[in-house]
Amino acid sequence: MFIALHVERVLLILPNSLWGVQMNHKGHAGLTLLILSPTFFLLNLKDFNSVATLIFAVGFSWLPDIDLDLEMKHRKYTHNILFAIIAGIMFGVLFNFAGLWLVGFMGAFLGTICHLLGDMLTYMPFNPLWPFREMEVALEKFESNDKIVNDGMMTIGSLAFLLYLLRYAGIL
Numbered sequence: 001m002f003i004a005l006h007v008e009r010v011l012l013i014l015p016n017s018l019w020g021v022q023m024n025h026k027g028h029a030g031l032t033l034l035i036l037s038p039t040f041f042l043l044n045l046k047d048f049n050s051v052a053t054l055i056f057a058v059g060f061s062w063l064p065d066i067d068l069d070l071e072m073k074h075r076k077y078t079h080n081i082l083f084a085i086i087a088g089i090m091f092g093v094l095f096n097f098a099g100l101w102l103v104g105f106m107g108a109f110l111g112t113i114c115h116l117l118g119d120m121l122t123y124m125p126f127n128p129l130w131p132f133r134e135m136e137v138a139l140e141k142f143e144s145n146d147k148i149v150n151d152g153m154m155t156i157g158s159l160a161f162l163l164y165l166l167r168y169a170g171i172l
Protein backbone atom coordinates (compact mmCIF):
# COMPACT_ATOMS: atom_id res chain seq x y z
CA MET A 1 0.00 0.00 0.00
CA PHE A 2 1.24 3.46 -0.90
CA ILE A 3 0.89 5.00 2.55
CA ALA A 4 2.56 2.04 4.22
CA LEU A 5 5.45 2.27 1.75
CA HIS A 6 5.72 5.98 2.45
CA VAL A 7 5.90 5.46 6.21
CA GLU A 8 8.46 2.69 5.66
CA ARG A 9 10.53 5.31 3.84
CA VAL A 10 10.36 7.51 6.94
CA LEU A 11 11.66 4.53 8.91
CA LEU A 12 14.59 4.22 6.51
CA ILE A 13 16.08 7.47 7.78
CA LEU A 14 16.21 6.22 11.37
CA PRO A 15 19.64 5.69 12.95
CA ASN A 16 21.15 2.39 11.84
CA SER A 17 21.55 1.06 15.34
CA LEU A 18 17.77 1.07 15.70
CA TRP A 19 17.32 -1.48 12.92
CA GLY A 20 17.69 -4.31 15.41
CA VAL A 21 14.32 -3.38 16.88
CA GLN A 22 12.82 -2.26 13.59
CA MET A 23 9.57 -4.18 14.06
CA ASN A 24 8.99 -2.29 17.24
CA HIS A 25 9.32 1.06 15.45
CA LYS A 26 7.05 -0.05 12.66
CA GLY A 27 4.41 -0.83 15.28
CA HIS A 28 4.93 2.53 16.98
CA ALA A 29 4.56 4.39 13.67
CA GLY A 30 1.38 2.41 12.92
CA LEU A 31 -0.08 3.01 16.38
CA THR A 32 0.68 6.75 16.13
CA LEU A 33 -1.20 6.85 12.81
CA LEU A 34 -4.01 4.83 14.36
CA ILE A 35 -4.38 7.16 17.37
CA LEU A 36 -3.85 10.54 15.71
CA SER A 37 -5.65 10.10 12.35
CA PRO A 38 -9.15 9.58 13.83
CA THR A 39 -8.44 12.14 16.57
CA PHE A 40 -7.46 14.82 14.04
CA PHE A 41 -10.36 13.70 11.83
CA LEU A 42 -12.91 14.14 14.66
CA LEU A 43 -11.40 17.49 15.67
CA ASN A 44 -11.63 18.59 12.02
CA LEU A 45 -7.92 19.42 11.99
CA LYS A 46 -7.18 19.37 8.28
CA ASP A 47 -4.94 22.38 7.62
CA PHE A 48 -1.33 22.10 6.48
CA ASN A 49 0.13 22.44 9.98
CA SER A 50 -2.10 19.66 11.31
CA VAL A 51 -1.07 17.24 8.56
CA ALA A 52 2.58 18.21 9.11
CA THR A 53 2.20 17.67 12.87
CA LEU A 54 0.72 14.22 12.31
CA ILE A 55 3.49 13.19 9.91
CA PHE A 56 6.21 14.49 12.25
CA ALA A 57 4.58 12.71 15.19
CA VAL A 58 4.88 9.45 13.21
CA GLY A 59 8.51 10.31 12.45
CA PHE A 60 9.16 11.05 16.14
CA SER A 61 7.32 7.98 17.44
CA TRP A 62 10.65 6.10 17.75
CA LEU A 63 12.24 8.91 19.81
CA PRO A 64 11.97 7.41 23.35
CA ASP A 65 13.87 4.33 22.18
CA ILE A 66 16.90 6.56 21.62
CA ASP A 67 17.87 5.25 25.08
CA LEU A 68 18.84 1.98 23.35
CA ASP A 69 21.06 3.95 21.00
CA LEU A 70 22.65 5.91 23.85
CA GLU A 71 23.04 2.74 25.95
CA MET A 72 21.04 4.27 28.79
CA LYS A 73 18.76 2.24 31.06
CA HIS A 74 15.88 1.20 28.79
CA ARG A 75 12.43 2.68 29.43
CA LYS A 76 13.62 4.95 32.25
CA TYR A 77 14.75 8.49 31.40
CA THR A 78 13.15 8.73 27.94
CA HIS A 79 9.89 6.91 28.66
CA ASN A 80 7.87 9.43 30.66
CA ILE A 81 5.77 12.58 30.31
CA LEU A 82 8.67 14.85 31.34
CA PHE A 83 10.74 13.59 28.39
CA ALA A 84 7.72 14.23 26.11
CA ILE A 85 7.59 17.85 27.28
CA ILE A 86 11.38 18.35 26.98
CA ALA A 87 11.44 16.77 23.50
CA GLY A 88 8.50 18.98 22.51
CA ILE A 89 10.30 22.14 23.69
CA MET A 90 13.58 21.12 21.98
CA PHE A 91 11.97 20.46 18.62
CA GLY A 92 9.64 23.45 19.06
CA VAL A 93 12.74 25.66 19.35
CA LEU A 94 14.37 23.93 16.34
CA PHE A 95 11.27 24.16 14.15
CA ASN A 96 10.83 27.79 15.15
CA PHE A 97 13.63 28.64 12.72
CA ALA A 98 11.12 27.68 10.00
CA GLY A 99 8.28 29.46 11.81
CA LEU A 100 6.72 26.11 12.75
CA TRP A 101 7.31 25.93 16.52
CA LEU A 102 3.87 24.45 17.22
CA VAL A 103 4.37 21.70 14.60
CA GLY A 104 7.78 20.88 16.16
CA PHE A 105 6.45 20.93 19.72
CA MET A 106 3.28 18.94 19.06
CA GLY A 107 4.99 16.52 16.66
CA ALA A 108 7.66 15.51 19.19
CA PHE A 109 5.24 15.62 22.14
CA LEU A 110 2.49 13.56 20.50
CA GLY A 111 4.97 11.13 18.90
CA THR A 112 6.49 10.47 22.33
CA ILE A 113 3.09 10.13 24.05
CA CYS A 114 1.88 7.64 21.40
CA HIS A 115 5.13 5.68 21.87
CA LEU A 116 4.50 5.50 25.63
CA LEU A 117 0.91 4.32 25.04
CA GLY A 118 2.22 1.54 22.79
CA ASP A 119 4.91 0.47 25.28
CA MET A 120 2.31 0.36 28.06
CA LEU A 121 0.64 -2.55 26.22
CA THR A 122 3.81 -4.68 26.39
CA TYR A 123 5.53 -6.66 29.16
CA MET A 124 8.38 -4.43 30.37
CA PRO A 125 7.12 -2.14 33.17
CA PHE A 126 8.00 1.56 33.23
CA ASN A 127 6.83 4.80 34.82
CA PRO A 128 5.02 6.92 32.15
CA LEU A 129 3.81 9.70 34.49
CA TRP A 130 7.19 10.30 36.18
CA PRO A 131 7.98 12.73 37.87
CA PHE A 132 4.36 13.72 38.49
CA ARG A 133 3.24 10.30 39.69
CA GLU A 134 5.00 7.02 40.50
CA MET A 135 3.06 4.28 38.70
CA GLU A 136 4.72 1.33 37.00
CA VAL A 137 2.71 0.16 33.99
CA ALA A 138 2.85 -3.03 31.90
CA LEU A 139 -0.52 -4.17 30.59
CA GLU A 140 1.07 -7.33 29.09
CA LYS A 141 -1.11 -7.47 25.96
CA PHE A 142 1.68 -8.52 23.57
CA GLU A 143 5.47 -8.74 23.14
CA SER A 144 7.04 -5.55 21.74
CA ASN A 145 8.50 -7.53 18.81
CA ASP A 146 5.27 -9.42 17.96
CA LYS A 147 5.28 -9.40 14.15
CA ILE A 148 1.51 -9.82 13.72
CA VAL A 149 0.72 -6.97 16.12
CA ASN A 150 3.33 -4.63 14.62
CA ASP A 151 2.31 -5.37 11.03
CA GLY A 152 -1.37 -5.11 11.99
CA MET A 153 -0.87 -1.72 13.62
CA MET A 154 0.94 -0.44 10.55
CA THR A 155 -1.80 -1.68 8.22
CA ILE A 156 -4.75 -0.39 10.24
CA GLY A 157 -2.90 2.84 11.07
CA SER A 158 -2.16 3.40 7.37
CA LEU A 159 -5.84 2.89 6.51
CA ALA A 160 -6.85 5.38 9.22
CA PHE A 161 -4.31 7.86 7.84
CA LEU A 162 -5.63 7.32 4.30
CA LEU A 163 -9.16 8.17 5.49
CA TYR A 164 -7.79 11.28 7.19
CA LEU A 165 -5.95 12.32 4.00
CA LEU A 166 -9.14 11.89 1.98
CA ARG A 167 -10.79 14.20 4.48
CA TYR A 168 -7.89 16.63 4.10
CA ALA A 169 -8.31 16.52 0.31
CA GLY A 170 -12.02 17.27 0.70
CA ILE A 171 -13.10 13.92 -0.76
CA LEU A 172 -14.75 12.82 2.52
Ligand SMILES: [Zn+2]
Pocket residue numbers: 064065075079115119
Ligand atom coordinates in the same frame (compact mmCIF):
# COMPACT_ATOMS: atom_id res chain seq x y z
ZN1 LIG B 1 10.02 2.30 24.00
